[in-house]
Amino acid sequence: MKFLGFFREPLKLVEILILFLVVFLIGVNYYLIQPNSNTEIAKIIDTTLLIILWFIPIATPFAERLRNIYIFSIWGIICICCMPFYKGLSSFVPMFSLLYSTLCRLIFKTIFNYFPIQLWASWFATDRYSNLEKRYSSKRDLNFTVILFLSGITIPPIISYFIK
DSSP states (O other): OOBTTBBOOOOOHHHHHHHHHHHHHHHHIIIIIGGGTTSHHHHHHHHHHHHHHHHHHHHSTHHHHTTBHHHHHHHHHHHHHHGGGSOGGGGGHHHHHHHHHHHHHHHHHHHHSSOOOOOOOOSSOOOOEETTTTEEOOHHHHHHHHHHHHHHHHHHHHHHHHHO
């Protein structure tokens, strides 16, 4: 049963490993790096973690897996748990990218009557088959990925500039 494009399905090993890796990085950041947050390595790990949480929903095919309600919920909890690590509006960027990519998928669905296949945001065109949608990606999917990526990386800095 699908509701707003979400579905329930047991997690696959690859999904569990990706989520575990992200949670592991957060744990390392919180317990080992944050107490020494004045070091250069702490700032690099903080920034890397923020970029991972920001870009996965808007720039990778893993975003299609976020339609699984279990993965979406776990990713949302991860984003909420990371909010105390960052100052100002950057604490909301991971949650923004998750909700923004979901909203864009729903808008795409209402316009074209099918869900987009998210591709890698890259310099060259990519093509892939979606087991979830049972079709190959098209030019519309590529355009969706490019628009989502470009707007997803420009909106948070613009908002933070005007809210200061």
